Amino acid sequence: MSRRLLLIRGIVLVTAILGINYVVWRWLFSVHWGAWWIAVPLVVAETYSLIDSLLFGMTVWRLKERGDPPPAPPDLTVDVLIATYNEPIELVMATARAAREIRYPHETWILDDGDRAELRAAAEAEGIGWITRSADWSGMPRHAKAGNLNNALLQTEGEFLLILDADQVPLPEILDRTLGYFTDERMALVQTPQWFVNVPASDPLGSQAPLFYGPIQQGKDGWNAAFFCGSNAVIRRDALMQLGVSRYAHEIEVAVHRALRTARSVIREALKNTDPDQHEVRQALGEIQYDIDRAGRELARDVALSDVTFRFQQRVSSIRRRMVAADLRTLHEDLAVIATLDRLADDPDTTLADVDESVLAQMAHRDWSPLGAVETVEALVRAVDIDRAGEAQPIMPLATISVTEDMATCMRLHGMGWRTAYHDEVLAHGLAPEDLPTMLTQRLRWAQGTVQVMFRENPLVQRRLSWPQRLMYFATMWSYLSGFAALVYIGAPVVYLTLGVLPVQALSTDFFLRLVPFLVVNQLLFFVVANGRPTWRGQQYSLALFPVWIKAFTSAFGNVYRGRTLDFAVTKKTRTEHEGPRWDLVRPQLIAMGLLALAVVIGGVRLAVGQATPFGTAFNIVWVLFDLLIFSIIIRAARYRGYEPATPHATEERHE
Amino acid sequence: MSEFDVRTTDDGVGVVTPRGRLTMVTARRFREVITELVAAGTTRVVVDLAETTFLDSSALGALVGGLKAARLAGGDLRIARPTPAVLSVFELTNMDRVLRPRDSVEGAFDV
Numbered sequence: 001m002s003r004r005l006l007l008i009r010g011i012v013l014v015t016a017i018l019g020i021n022y023v024v025w026r027w028l029f030s031v032h033w034g035a036w037w038i039a040v041p042l043v044v045a046e047t048y049s050l051i052d053s054l055l056f057g058m059t060v061w062r063l064k065e066r067g068d069p070p071p072a073p074p075d076l077t078v079d080v081l082i083a084t085y086n087e088p089i090e091l092v093m094a095t096a097r098a099a100r101e102i103r104y105p106h107e108t109w110i111l112d113d114g115d116r117a118e119l120r121a122a123a124e125a126e127g128i129g130w131i132t133r134s135a136d137w138s139g140m141p142r143h144a145k146a147g148n149l150n151n152a153l154l155q156t157e158g159e160f161l162l163i164l165d166a167d168q169v170p171l172p173e174i175l176d177r178t179l180g181y182f183t184d185e186r187m188a189l190v191q192t193p194q195w196f197v198n199v200p201a202s203d204p205l206g207s208q209a210p211l212f213y214g215p216i217q218q219g220k221d222g223w224n225a226a227f228f229c230g231s232n233a234v235i236r237r238d239a240l241m242q243l244g245v246s247r248y249a250h251e252i253e254v255a256v257h258r259a260l261r262t263a264r265s266v267i268r269e270a271l272k273n274t275d276p277d278q279h280e281v282r283q284a285l286g287e288i289q290y291d292i293d294r295a296g297r298e299l300a301r302d303v304a305l306s307d308v309t310f311r312f313q314q315r316v317s318s319i320r321r322r323m324v325a326a327d328l329r330t331l332h333e334d335l336a337v338i339a340t341l342d343r344l345a346d347d348p349d350t351t352l353a354d355v356d357e358s359v360l361a362q363m364a365h366r367d368w369s370p371l372g373a374v375e376t377v378e379a380l381v382r383a384v385d386i387d388r389a390g391e392a393q394p395i396m397p398l399a400t401i402s403v404t405e406d407m408a409t410c411m412r413l414h415g416m417g418w419r420t421a422y423h424d425e426v427l428a429h430g431l432a433p434e435d436l437p438t439m440l441t442q443r444l445r446w447a448q449g450t451v452q453v454m455f456r457e458n459p460l461v462q463r464r465l466s467w468p469q470r471l472m473y474f475a476t477m478w479s480y481l482s483g484f485a486a487l488v489y490i491g492a493p494v495v496y497l498t499l500g501v502l503p504v505q506a507l508s509t510d511f512f513l514r515l516v517p518f519l520v521v522n523q524l525l526f527f528v529v530a531n532g533r534p535t536w537r538g539q540q541y542s543l544a545l546f547p548v549w550i551k552a553f554t555s556a557f558g559n560v561y562r563g564r565t566l567d568f569a570v571t572k573k574t575r576t577e578h579e580g581p582r583w584d585l586v587r588p589q590l591i592a593m594g595l596l597a598l599a600v601v602i603g604g605v606r607l608a609v610g611q612a613t614p615f616g617t618a619f620n621i622v623w624v625l626f627d628l629l630i631f632s633i634i635i636r637a638a639r640y641r642g643y644e645p646a647t648p649h650a651t652e653e654r655h656e
Numbered sequence: 657m658s659e660f661d662v663r664t665t666d667d668g669v670g671v672v673t674p675r676g677r678l679t680m681v682t683a684r685r686f687r688e689v690i691t692e693l694v695a696a697g698t699t700r701v702v703v704d705l706a707e708t709t710f711l712d713s714s715a716l717g718a719l720v721g722g723l724k725a726a727r728l729a730g731g732d733l734r735i736a737r738p739t740p741a742v743l744s745v746f747e748l749t750n751m752d753r754v755l756r757p758r759d760s761v762e763g764a765f766d767v
Contacts, residue, residue, distance in 0.1 A: 306723065395721070
């Protein structure tokens with residue numbers, strides 16, 4: 001073990017001991033229960049931060065510095081895939097040209113989700129491949145970037161795929177430096193850093209993520225949980241396809257079971273509503289009931305799904321043909337409901353297995369006409385059939401459950417026992433957002449995607465992941481909950497300075513003896529782990545963007561559990577040269593800063609008139625000043641006018 | 657490399673026989689062969705795997721693509737006579753839950 005890692009582990013242990021000691025003491029002995037409305041939120045926020053710190057400690061416990069990669073084996077086939085939607089043609093072509101010049105033999109493809117003739121012509125003129133969605137996708141859910149890549153997967157055939165965003169310009173050695181890891185046959189993916197060239201050293205928008213693309217990914221790598229981050233990664237095609245095929249098999253199974261269950265209740269209801277003297281109709285419904293039960297028994301006996309559904313469909317459609325004559329009268333009103341079934345599968349945010357239980361329940365309890373019931377059963381079986389009629393492709397290797405398809409896909413790959421690696425060497429030069437609105441939209445999207453995955457496939461309950469892997473995924477999700485803690489860290493000193501209410505029982509020596517050492521070693525841990533990389537900007541933004549994190553949480557919750565859209569804030573794509581700072585976008589932060597400043601004034605007055613203790617006031621003012629220092633970055637970000645390089649740079653337009 | 661024999665039985669069932677390794681290199685062509693058969697009206701297709709020595713996930717993906725095409729056209733796709741090596745790939749991806757291998761090409765559509 002290296003001395004650095006030994007040192008890190010030592011500090012992690014001390015941090016954990018001091019942190020647990022402090023928070024346990026807080027809960028047991030120092031909560032001011034009389035002021036529970038602020039005392040409890042504070043101790044909960046502190047517990048949140050402790051868990052965050054413990055997860056960070058666990059991450060860096062096995063920090064893995066891989067150094068030089070193994071040499072790339074010759075004769076592998078590689079496709080370089082450049083995903084684009086609406087980025088400027090010249091920007092895409094600059095990336096594509098650089099991709100073409102990658103030294104290791106490969107084919108270069110532009111995946112143009114915008115289907116632009118102009119881009120196609122530009123690509124073809126330079127001998128670069130151009131792929132757009134096949135005809136299968138028309139009228140189907142598109143699944144954004146995941147869909148774009150899934151489409152390209154079926155139109156290319158290299159053993160390995162280098163995935164690039166349109167603004168990530170690769171270096172010629174990118175494949176030579178990454179393919180060597182795949183001599184390990186279980187290696188599915190190698191991620192390299194995303195690093196941005198259009199960012200000044202002060203990084204006012206917090207674009208670089210030196211701690212994440214470094215110690216955090218290296219730490220996750222140590223637990224075999226390095227993440228796929230959507231770009232600058234090489235993936236083994238067979239791993240992705242295997243994932244796609246087994247997900248398909250799994251989702252079909254879930255969906256067929258669910259369809260049969262609903263079909264059973266639909267028929268039961270229909271029988272209830274059929275007159276006893278309609279013998280023919282009752283008999284037909286009874287036959288379908290029998291067939292549903294038989295299909296259920298066959299599934300229980302592990303009969304293949306395609307055989308079960310095929311036979312069932314054949315039977316139902318022949319029964320239906322017999323019934324058409326029997327009942328036409330009440331059919332029409334049912335048709336509208338049946339139509340919603342066909343729309344079920346079209347919702348871009350659901351996979352087949354997610355067909356909403358509540359919608360199915362509604363259908364089951366409707367008053368069906370007999371023929372309507374049979375049609376419903378047929379439509380149900382169609383909607384969840386093994387051909388996945390509601391999707392452009394039955395096989396979707398890249399996960400479509402989240403707007404951040406990368407993390408969800410990677411988690412599933414780990415669940416199948418594949419390995420990943422993080423190679424800490426900048427091998428592509430990217431472009432970051434240059435203005436506050438675009439930056440805010442981008443962060444919101446990442447946070448929403450991550451929280452979506454947490455709700456839809458919580459890593460903590462993924463039985464096929466090891467416990468460390470579950471915690472590594474969970475750690476990233478957990479960090480996005482910091483918005484709620486930030487609210488408390490703003491509120492607590494304001495409450496004390498204005499109302500004189502202290503959330504802890506006393507600002508005693510005991511309190512400081514437990515808190516201060518923990519804070520000091522926690523910062524020391526950051527310092528040692530970062531090893532010279534800047535970390536302050538990241539710490540600022542994790543609190544200063546609290547409205548973004550909270551919005552991400554609530555909108556993802558609404559999306560997953562209430563079926564609402566994520567409601568992306570649409571921002572202008574062009575840089576806003578002529579406009580002033582967009583203060584309106586950071587109003588919550590400005591209000592928070594105003595409250596903090598006002599609290600200092602009121603606290604001073606209260607002290608002057610003898611209503612507060614000097615020590616308590618001083619302590620809370622220091623706290624406020626720290627909060628203001630954190631939030632000051634928002635002012636800089638709003639006033640930032642974009643990158644001005646020493647040499648001209650062709651980046652008039654920005655995109656996500 | 658792999659090549660495909662395509663024939664149609666007297667019952668109007670299409671039989672596709674891939675020979676050798678069926679992998680990502682040939683998967684696309686394989687899927688096209690099936691979809692072309694289906695488009696031409698042969699909606700019942702048997703893929704005879706007796707001479708397929710190896711098959712990867714991309715090939716399975718192509719098989720599912722063919723299955724979808726056949727089902728949409730009102731027919732079906734069946735697989736027959738896989739070797740143990742090929743069968744293990746089905747089991748690895750749980751595709752054995754979706755498609756049941758038939759013992760013979762002729763009997764593939766007898767229930």
